[in-house]
Amino acid sequence: MTRAVVALVIATLTLAQPTPALAYLKFGFRIADRTIDVKWPNGAVPYFVNDRDIPGVSANAFRAAVARAAATWEAVPGTTLHFEFQGATSAPPGGLDGRNTLGFLDRPDLDRVLGSTSLLVDSATGTLVEADIFFNTRFQWSAGDPGTAGLVDLESVVLHELGHLVGLGHSAIGETEQTASGGRRVLGSGAVMFPIALTSGSVADRVLQRDDVAGVLDLYGTDDGRRETGGIKGRVTLGGRGVFGAHVVAFNLATGSLVGGFTLGEDGGFVLAGLEPGPHVIRVEPLDDADVESFLSGPVEVDFRVGYASTLVVAPRGGTSGDVVVTVEPK
Amino acid sequence: MRGGLLAAALGVALSAAPAAAQGSAPALRAHRVSVSGGLTWTGGYDVGDAAAVLRGNGVGATPPSFTLLQADSRIGPAAGGDVRIGFALSPSLTIESGFGYSRPGLTTRVSADPEAAPITLDPERLSQFLVEAGIVWQVPGPVVAGRLRPFVSAGGGYLRQLYSERTLVETGRVFHAGGGMRYWLRGGDGVRRSLGLRGELRVLVRSGGVEFADRARAAPVAAVHLFAEL
Numbered sequence: 306m307t308r309a310v311v312a313l314v315i316a317t318l319t320l321a322q323p324t325p326a327l328a329y330l331k332f333g334f335r336i337a338d339r340t341i342d343v344k345w346p347n348g349a350v351p352y353f354v355n356d357r358d359i360p361g362v363s364a365n366a367f368r369a370a371v372a373r374a375a376a377t378w379e380a381v382p383g384t385t386l387h388f389e390f391q392g393a394t395s396a397p398p399g400g401l402d403g404r405n406t407l408g409f410l411d412r413p414d415l416d417r418v419l420g421s422t423s424l425l426v427d428s429a430t431g432t433l434v435e436a437d438i439f440f441n442t443r444f445q446w447s448a449g450d451p452g453t454a455g456l457v458d459l460e461s462v463v464l465h466e467l468g469h470l471v472g473l474g475h476s477a478i479g480e481t482e483q484t485a486s487g488g489r490r491v492l493g494s495g496a497v498m499f500p501i502a503l504t505s506g507s508v509a510d511r512v513l514q515r516d517d518v519a520g521v522l523d524l525y526g527t528d529d530g531r532r533e534t535g536g537i538k539g540r541v542t543l544g545g546r547g548v549f550g551a552h553v554v555a556f557n558l559a560t561g562s563l564v565g566g567f568t569l570g571e572d573g574g575f576v577l578a579g580l581e582p583g584p585h586v587i588r589v590e591p592l593d594d595a596d597v598e599s600f601l602s603g604p605v606e607v608d609f610r611v612g613y614a615s616t617l618v619v620a621p622r623g624g625t626s627g628d629v630v631v632t633v634e635p636k
Numbered sequence: 637m638r639g640g641l642l643a644a645a646l647g648v649a650l651s652a653a654p655a656a657a658q659g660s661a662p663a664l665r666a667h668r669v670s671v672s673g674g675l676t677w678t679g680g681y682d683v684g685d686a687a688a689v690l691r692g693n694g695v696g697a698t699p700p701s702f703t704l705l706q707a708d709s710r711i712g713p714a715a716g717g718d719v720r721i722g723f724a725l726s727p728s729l730t731i732e733s734g735f736g737y738s739r740p741g742l743t744t745r746v747s748a749d750p751e752a753a754p755i756t757l758d759p760e761r762l763s764q765f766l767v768e769a770g771i772v773w774q775v776p777g778p779v780v781a782g783r784l785r786p787f788v789s790a791g792g793g794y795l796r797q798l799y800s801e802r803t804l805v806e807t808g809r810v811f812h813a814g815g816g817m818r819y820w821l822r823g824g825d826g827v828r829r830s831l832g833l834r835g836e837l838r839v840l841v842r843s844g845g846v847e848f849a850d851r852a853r854a855a856p857v858a859a860v861h862l863f864a865e866l
Contacts, residue, residue: 495690495691503693503694556705558744559686561686563690582804586707586744588752590751611752613752616759621803
């Protein structure tokens with residue numbers, strides 16, 4: 306079996322990291338001329354939890370927070386995803402030991418990284434074979450309910466990192482503002498998978514948003530689950546050519562839900578799956594809030610203004626819309 | 637097609653003989669079936685406002701929200717056609733059912749986007765079907781002289797709306813109440829078959845269908861029909 310370690314592209318950050326904001330995104334793995342989804346076979350995710358206590362969070366509290374976050378992902382209806390707790394371990398996360406391990410690590414050098422997920426992928430099939438998550442003891446954590454001002458909510462960050470562990474990338478559904486220190490502060494977030502954490506003490510990210518649900522449905526949806534959702538596909542063009550790296554957001558008028566995606570091909574093509582059926586407003590914006598090059602390879606186009614599809618676009622139940630062309634204008 | 641129907645109706649009107657003797661109110665004959673068909677106009681109505689809201693950044697589980705955009709939607713006025721078939725229980729009381737079709741446009745205005753100017757999206761053209769049943773009661777007495785007779789009506793039915801690609805269906809219920817006038821071009825005397833024009837104003841209340849705020853909506857409906865007794 307040929308194996309390759311996929312780059313560690315995932316990190317949940319505190320308030321001041323200029324990290325690129327991407328839409329709900331699946332990790333893909335290139336095999337020959339195809340890109341396939343990186344995911345766990347049959348949706349089964351076994352995991353171990355490190356038994357280390359840290360100030361403010363006992364090993365038992367940590368294990369309980371992980372269990373709650375896993376249950377939150379499992380509760381998404383219409384998916385095959387399920388986590389299987391294998392037990393406590395003294396092994397720290399990060400080793401290539403064939404186990405999926407979650408635990409704390411002392412990483413004072415990573416002064417803006419709350420947690421990180423590493424993935425080991427079978428390069429022949431694209432399936433995940435191992436994943437580890439560490440949480441940085443450089444920060445002060447809270448596993449309590451409700452959140453405590455000044456302490457990072459552990460369950461929220463676990464929920465985010467488990468999203469990476471099952472194959473999801475970052476979401477770009479959120480708004481930030483530049484801070485005086487050069488970082489970014491979140492003004493609003495529409496996804497647990499948004500790359501920049503809410504302020505310490507917030508527990509709002511314990512609840513999955515529709516963008517997160519759409520992502521996991523896309524990866525692990527059952528046939529029934531897929532029949533109950535729809536998709537929208539199309540292209541974003543600027544001056545007659547495709548736009549690479551544009552953030553496309555679908556806003557469902559009936560439910561108020563927001564699901565994002567982005568254009569990956571040279572033709573500006575995009576596909577949004579896992580949508581609640583109904584009419585959507587399609588909004589396209591540049592990824593100009595952060596350092597996109599650190600996440601997307603290729604020439605990301607950011608020199609255009611926010612634009613809208615000229616009509617509502619319907620996501621049909623169990624199907625995909627016709628091609629939608631959104632034309633944006635230069636700044 | 638619509639113009640032809642109207643022209644035919646007007647032609648009949650101009651050539652018609654007096655329907656009933658002076659002083660006797662024209663009416664449908666009891667236990668007879670009548671059919672009618674014509675044009676309708678339905679007024680526009682709002683179908684709800686929706687805000688794209690992000691969770692704000694603050695301590696606790698429910699910090700103040702952040703609005704990404706606001707979308708206000710409205711179904712515009714539309715002309716259409718419908719046919720009805722009725723059965724006269726008595727000269728003044730008819731039960732009838734009908735089928736209507738129209739193509740209203742669903743228009744959405746997007747605003748409150750901090751990064752873009754407000755925009756009104758092009759209308760999404762719906763295919764709308766109505767299947768209704770109700771009663772029509774001809775008001776007794778010579779309220780209006782000659783061949784013109786007033787009536788009131790009420791009923792309910794089923795609403796079916798399809799988006800333009802016909803990939804998604806929304807259904808709901810409708811209720812209506814209103815009234816109008818029948819004008820006899822022929823018959824109405826209890827002997828000959830009736831033929832005439834019918835004008836009606838209704839208030840149509842919809843529950844369900846294309847609706848983004850889970851509310852019942854009311855809209856005016858005007859209809860002009862040619863009716864005939866079989």
